[in-house]
Amino acid sequence: MNLITRTGIVATLLAISAATLAEVKASDAVEYRQGIYKAVKWNFGPMGDMVKGKQEFNAAEFTRRADNLAALSKMPLEGFVAGTYNGSYSGSTDALPAIEKDWETFAGIMSDFETNAAALAETAASGDMNAIRPAFMSVAKTCKSCHDKFKD
């Protein structure tokens, strides 16, 4: 085998491993962000039940969940990377390609999510449901405005 052939084989192997690596990273990113949203729902659900009176209001639990949500709100953005959108990604995702096309709007709503979740955590500490309810609704509106535009 001459040197040129050998270099060609090595280059091909490197290209294959790079492609495999990229694939693993895409699925990691999708699983990461979906996992964060599952944790968001886990915390946001009982908070909603307390706001709606379906579950008895427990200030300590509400505050703990609001703190969790504020931390979680900072996490999903980094999971939205190229090649992981509905249409271009081979696995299952509800993330629409509009995210990539209109990144500024998407990142802007994500930033509102962070701001509103931080405000809710702050309000939760007061234990006053009259202040908590509108703060909760602001966060809920942020979920909906993003899902309407960017989620299948």
Ligand code: HEC
């Ligand atoms: C800035 C955009 C944005 C915001 C804000 C947002 N989401 Fe989402 N959410 C998405 C996208 C995009 C997906 C799809 C992710 C995927 O499938 O790859 C998603 C997926 C989800 C899922 C499904 C996770 C799974 O795969 O099982 C749940 C549940 C969810 N979001 C709940 C919420 C709740 C509750 C809020 C607000 C408290 C919220 N989201 C805020 C964009 C957003």
